[in-house]
Amino acid sequence: MRQPPKILIVKTSSLGDIVHILPALSDAVRAHPGLRCDWLVERAFAEIPPWHPAVARVIQCDLRGWRKHLGRTLFGGDWARFRAELRGTEYDVVIDAQGLVKSAWLAWQARGPLAGPDRGSAREPLAARFYDRGYAVPGHDAAHAVERARRLFAQALGYVLPDTPPDAGLERSRFPDPGQAGQSGPYVLFLHGTTWGSKRWPLAHWRELGAWVAARGLRVVLPWGNEAERADAEAIADACRGWV
Secondary structure (H helix, E strand, O other), X not given: OOOOOEEEEEOOOOHHHHHXXXXXXXXXXXXXXXXXXXXXXXXXXOOOHHHOOOEEEEEEEOHHHHHHOHHHHHHOOHHHHHHHHHOOOEOOEEEEOOOOHHHHHHHHOOEOOEEEEOOOOOOOHHHHHXXXXXXXXXXXXXXXXXXXHHHHHHHHHOOOOOOOOOOOOOOHHHOOOOOOOOOOOOEEEOOOOOOOHHHOOOHHHHHHHHHHHHOOOOEEEOOOOOHXXXXXXXXXXXXXXXXX
């Protein structure tokens, strides 16, 4: 009997983009029970891939730190240690799910045939020059990132794309109840913060959504990472008795 494939996913950043890949991994596991997956990711986001039970090992990179301390990277052993870890396993398929030159170059360091979006599909077409196998997926303006990833994985791993809803495969035990005093039960987490102003959803919409959720008996939990996000969280909480 053929052994389940060993794959390496290269998706280094950022938080939302990494989460968008998880449904594709769920598809792959259903098509190939027992599949083993390692994941190459930026150190700042290394906690996220193991949220999916199929991820066996996380390999961390630090592109920003390496560029900032180039001498230490090259001559202090940082790069050599990273490359040795990356090349310690031979993979049946290495999938660059990011489609950038930097991610393709990192993926190219690994051992195994390299797959990714073809020249017409990659966010940076030059990245496709690194791939042994390039696959056509819908453009960024034609399909959501989750669908793009699911299509890429289906082609790279040789199975029919399922028509089931996306399943991120998250282990809920990793997300315990946040423990708001005096309250328990189902809650909704609002990830309202964003680095890019162009991705910012109007505060009035968040408040309206919060009120809609609260009216249906769910708590709203609002994280924050800086003072501006904290102010937004408090403004949203006022509309839905949310927990900041």
